Amino acid sequence: MLLAFWPGFALADQTFYPAKSGRAEAPVLTVYSSLDEPLAQPMIRGFQEANPDVAVRYEDMLTGEIYDRIVGETDAGGKTADFAFSSAMDLQVKLSNDGYAQVSNLPMSAAWPKWANWRNTAYALTFEPAVFVYHKPSFAHEQVPSSRAEFVDYLKRKGNAVYGRISTYDIERSGVGFLFMARDQEQFGDIWSVIGAMGAAGVKLYSTSSAILERVADGRFVLGYNILGSYAADWASRHPDVGIVLPKDYTVVMSRIGLVPQAAAEPELGRRYLAFFMSKEGQTVMARELQIPAVSPEVAGENTANTLQELLGAQLRPVPVSPGLMVYLDQVKRARLIAHWNEVLRAQ
DSSP, X not given: OGGGGSTTOOOOEEEEEOOXXXXXXXXXXXXXXXXXXHHHHHHHHHHHHHOTTOEEEEEEOOHHHHHHHHXXXXXXXXXXOSEEEESOHHHHHHHHHTTOBOOOOOTTTTXXXXXXXXXXXXXXXXXXXXXXXXXXXXXXXXXXXXXXHHHHHHHHHHGGGGTTOEEEEOTTTOHHHHHHHHHHHHHOTTHHHHHHHHHHTTOEEESSHHHHHHHHHTTSOSEEEEEEHHHHHXXXXXXXXXXXXXXXXXXXXXOOEEEOBTTBSSHHHHHHHHHHHHSHHHHHHHHHTSOOOBOOTTOOSSSBXXXXXXXXXXXXXXXXXXXXXXXXXXXXXXXXXXXXXXHHHHHO
């Protein structure tokens, strides 16, 4: 409790789910998560149906806050969350690499894709492509770009007609935007021509997916670059003017990572929750109810890694769960990439 009054530790949004059994003294699973609590409800409900004797305390916070809380509480000699779920792949792997996560040997560990499992401590639990989004009416008589080369060609051809109507993440403020840009730099030798073309087109930068998708949906923007596919799919399901393209040259895929912290108060409950996330039942809930693509090789059908890989094969480039993710946590390298990004945008 004292940590709540220390500098740097803000109180998270907390929601308490009593045990289904009604037992007043039921053990409590504490979850730190960057997934909005309303979206998480189907997973919590499914877990509690399988574990009616367990109550859940769900703490909804930003990715950086999850990392800071776990490190701070552990270093202070106290207890921390039993399960951490975050879209900040680099910070989750750093927790694992620096000894802040426990080994969790689970029924699905051996079958989990190798790229999605770091030493049975950090597991990728979702499969979320970076996509182009577009305003369908704006392309009624124009082919939608389906690769980075076509994207650049479109911007150059349309010129003033699309000036100020292109958008992407602000990599200084968006963790997922920075991750996608870092992967672009690794995957595509000519990526700076794409950034330069967006700069010349008066690109608008935002820190959230919803800010971009809202403006694509109503036609203020015609194109969005490298937008998180799970959010794009949700918007497209509710706004018929939003279209989605998985770029055919290559499509980066990010994942939300789950782990059991080393200083978990109830580590066995954390492992039970992680096991549910990885189970066929939990991954099916993820794909069907949360509308986030599932990783599990046991789950087929729409909105799964299996189906996407069958359709697109080598086009998909999942970000491996490995220490390589920590490269851009180096502040010098991070600052250098951001400075070059700003320089290329300004030069246009």
